[in-house]
Amino acid sequence: MSGNTFGKIFKISTWGESHGPGVGVVIEGCPAGLPISEKDIQKELDRRRTGQSKVTTSRKEKDQIRFLSGVFQGKTTGTPLSMMVENSDADSTKYETIKDLYRPGHADYTYDMKYGFRDYRGGGRSSARETVGRVAAGAVAKKLLKRKKITVVAYTKQIGPHIAKTIDLKEIEKNIVRCPDKKMAEKMIDHVMKLRKRGDSVGGVVEVLAMGVPPGLGEPVFDRLDADLAKALMSLPAVKGVEVGSGFAAAELTGSQNNDAFYSKGGKIHTRTNNAGGILGGISTGEDIVMRFVVKPTSSILKEQETVTASGEKATIQVEGRHDPCVSPRAVPIAEAMVALTLIDHYLRNQLSQVDKIF
């Protein structure tokens, strides 16, 4: 009943803490026969890795993936695919000083309330280091989706007041904030560095596109595709909101503005606009799936903050250590992983929708 499993058919279970022996993931339900290698996984892990640039934490982790089971002769066997990354740069001594302090914006207080005590070293399980397992599993999901030409791309849409105006997917990996608008990327970087110098941090918005998704994915009424994607993205550290298509802007629109007209072209049905973000009634339409989520400014800041000790005494805290001043850039590969995992799960579930396709 603890919530460490995601997906119903393509099911992943992550394990591991920030400063324990390692982090990992077990994938259940990956069909047999998929060619996969540790290299396929490593590529995605390297995008998530720390120490990539001046806008990410300087914690040094190689994040070397190791397959423990489920692959034989270079192919998945249909049995659980277990993967692990050892924690190498897990110096926890600096956390000794804050082990009795509740860091504002962090899960220290709530973990203590829930479990009665906590692994205070680097946030323990609440650390974003847990997402290593998600990204590793996501790499497998991406490889499956690729067989159907489904691709998932995410990028930084906004940091502070700076919003990308042009979307050039080729730009994304060329700048350190992973923004598809070259010019805006520079402004974003300046903004982040300015705040970092002040010992502060900043929030941002990430947009995720899923292209090539066939119509039919999603399981109403609760496991709608948008509902499951919302959960997937909200389950990431620091995320405070998710929207699809026109999103919150729809509050001010009328039905005649927001409805997407259907038309037919080349024997296929499309919509003239995509305010639905590729999902109607919780089921994919075949148009691009478009989602956005907001990440709050990193909670770990050097600025002095008011807080209390575990026994309730007044205290102040300055969170030293190695922290991303803005999590958007590193949230990009993690978000892609979560969306890919959600899509492959629904792709497999949808295989069972029609009698005539099965029997």
Next chain:
Amino acid sequence: MSGNTFGKIFKISTWGESHGPGVGVVIEGCPAGLPISEKDIQKELDRRRTGQSKVTTSRKEKDQIRFLSGVFQGKTTGTPLSMMVENSDADSTKYETIKDLYRPGHADYTYDMKYGFRDYRGGGRSSARETVGRVAAGAVAKKLLKRKKITVVAYTKQIGPHIAKTIDLKEIEKNIVRCPDKKMAEKMIDHVMKLRKRGDSVGGVVEVLAMGVPPGLGEPVFDRLDADLAKALMSLPAVKGVEVGSGFAAAELTGSQNNDAFYSKGGKIHTRTNNAGGILGGISTGEDIVMRFVVKPTSSILKEQETVTASGEKATIQVEGRHDPCVSPRAVPIAEAMVALTLIDHYLRNQLSQVDKIF
């Protein structure tokens, strides 16, 4: 693997279509011994009912609840609680004319793609009529939560450009848009009626508060309380976005602005602000849980729209019939139900968090 079940311990399964024999819900996992009557359920169903005012559809449904199992001598028995509402005003003849047309913004096209055919009468399963089962189950959840003084309240925060400025919970049920700001309610009503007359509709934002929630609810890393609440709310018809606490506004905030400082008062730990919306690291903090979601403008509009037939031929459509011009007001009791269901599920799950409290 179809997605008609919600919750892991307090688990509900809804069934039923807009124009079939009826709609209902089976609750599994409600503990034994809760005093409950059909009246407790009816009260909530009456808030969701159609035909309540000029801003809701005129479809006439009494929505009379009937217990089918799970209650004996006025108390839950611990076995499945099955409830049903017969569909009484289920005239489907008017849907004959559109059975081959895809209504823009509706699930007609996607259901056809997924299942190979569909129940076209009133949207079949994709109809908001399905939420009768959610509200009925939510009434049971609310009764359980009440024993711990946990209450859930929702209200219309925004319709079109009109945003509530004051939050007076006593005002909510006094106006037909369920807005906690009396003055703004009038503007909202005018706005809705103006658009209705034009054959159009409008979107809105609903805010949900959960008060009295103890710290500790939520199961990281995937079943975080905010992730499950996001899924719960995104699973409602017409919802296009969800946020918690500072939400999308956090993109422009800095860590020092957004972090909530801890302080201690009367032996309890609180936060000075509540940008977290009552949830840190996916676990409740004990502060009020604050969420918002956006509903798109109703897709059924009288205005002529471009569309295609099931065979892909160009067509136009005007959706006549009985439709809410704005779904916010009726979304209020449904949202409360979904939040109550999520909370009771997590309340029960959290009972199993610590060895010393169990053994």
Next chain:
Amino acid sequence: MSGNTFGKIFKISTWGESHGPGVGVVIEGCPAGLPISEKDIQKELDRRRTGQSKVTTSRKEKDQIRFLSGVFQGKTTGTPLSMMVENSDADSTKYETIKDLYRPGHADYTYDMKYGFRDYRGGGRSSARETVGRVAAGAVAKKLLKRKKITVVAYTKQIGPHIAKTIDLKEIEKNIVRCPDKKMAEKMIDHVMKLRKRGDSVGGVVEVLAMGVPPGLGEPVFDRLDADLAKALMSLPAVKGVEVGSGFAAAELTGSQNNDAFYSKGGKIHTRTNNAGGILGGISTGEDIVMRFVVKPTSSILKEQETVTASGEKATIQVEGRHDPCVSPRAVPIAEAMVALTLIDHYLRNQLSQVDKIF
């Protein structure tokens, strides 16, 4: 977390008590497009019905099935299929006298211990009346299996000391104990009637065959086909043991006796014997699946028995009322339903085993 759901993809949830308003079932995950009518269900329910003969209880129930959702134009829609049977002969007055007594062999005591109180009318939820929902759902499963020429047949193998020696499937429905050995059937009937006259009851063994099952069904290591079938059958009232293939006899066999040699015929691989009962390593081999289960003698007997009251006082009890003196005959259609439900679930799960068959 209460255990009223069976299956992972083709998932059924039963509800209802012996003397409440009715009993029913919701099927989730039945693919869309299966032609189905209430008649298909009624046929199976009539086989399970009470009052069929002198060896079954005289309780009169028509068990008229009613579809509540999930079927449109004579076909399943892919949405939940809800079915219900109203309880018509639910006179509970005779249970008033035993409401504070624990009937030996029944669940009265354990339900009280678990839930704090119980619906004492006819055993409430613990009544075999609950199996109406299983048989109704099983009828749908059978119809799906039939498309692949998979059939499930059960029969009484043993009652008391009388064991069927010949297996003539055409005989089964011709005698009231559902024994495939005509001669032995008569002895069984005599045995049952003799004990009934003495106010006693008797146990029996039911054998279930599943024919036409393709190789590959079953999900090691926990959801092995035999493990799931064992659970399915052990979940039936009165069942005290389950075995597959050579079963308990294997304790005295050697490997060279018990192993089934492989051979090839007409391009297909078979085994010379079937001690495995059609399952190896938890996966179907393509040979007939052969299982047996034992039902204990009916607990409700007229003979005086020692017991206690709910408050622990010494008492005696004679259980009057309408009871089957041997449950084997009526267990036959219920067992078929459970096996069919298990097979269809695994059939659907197995659709997702190989990448090359999906992508």
Next chain:
Amino acid sequence: MSGNTFGKIFKISTWGESHGPGVGVVIEGCPAGLPISEKDIQKELDRRRTGQSKVTTSRKEKDQIRFLSGVFQGKTTGTPLSMMVENSDADSTKYETIKDLYRPGHADYTYDMKYGFRDYRGGGRSSARETVGRVAAGAVAKKLLKRKKITVVAYTKQIGPHIAKTIDLKEIEKNIVRCPDKKMAEKMIDHVMKLRKRGDSVGGVVEVLAMGVPPGLGEPVFDRLDADLAKALMSLPAVKGVEVGSGFAAAELTGSQNNDAFYSKGGKIHTRTNNAGGILGGISTGEDIVMRFVVKPTSSILKEQETVTASGEKATIQVEGRHDPCVSPRAVPIAEAMVALTLIDHYLRNQLSQVDKIF
């Protein structure tokens, strides 16, 4: 949807193959605060280990457990407990010769049918080596149960024609067949050795007792305690049948013989006999839980057997290598683990049965 997870609240997922890098398990849902060390686990693994005596395989594995996550300062943290054993004696060269042959009684053929190919080294995932993970997780379950004085003990009841007549629990670990009847143990050992010399193997029956189980565990109607225990035991390699209490013998009993009379003693309700095996209506009665299961004779035998190649050609096979001539003795600790895992899961589930105990 692959079946590598067991339990609903205390949930384990095993992974690993016979000749891959290692085997392991992830436990989700273990409450926080349980003192646990690798030693606690090792003790149980050592009982399961190979190479213990002349009646077990000579494969040499130290089976050294390593905690990867979920434990901090010697206590469980409430987050996933990941454990791993590296495979050290994984010489797979001898399997090269049989990689295209289907070993009778093994899962070679069925894995090929299901997954399209298989890891032929030592049976891959179908190897009993997978049970390392079960035993490791079972050790945690046992430690939790111990807090409530619930103990689980298994022993060899029968090997070939030799059936234990006396049950002296202190004898079990004193002889290499784990039989509680000292004299019969010798006969069993002779029987096994005689067959081993002939290149053959033999079956057996294991009995499991769970003592100190409180009344109330079990979740009717599908997740009855006996149904879940049956599944747990049938999911073990080589098991062909399971029974509870009077079991298959009940077929010949009458109700008056088989019913257990209730009586009261010291304020507690007991039964005079225990034909129910400690479970009524799927819920524990408080009496000892008594189950038995049969293991087939080991399929790997030196005797020449008829078989086919993967392409269907006629062949003969002699399975050389290191195999247990009778699996009963090593099934004992594995069965205890499965029963302990089932009980702790139901213990936790039962915590949520009554409103008045929760709220």
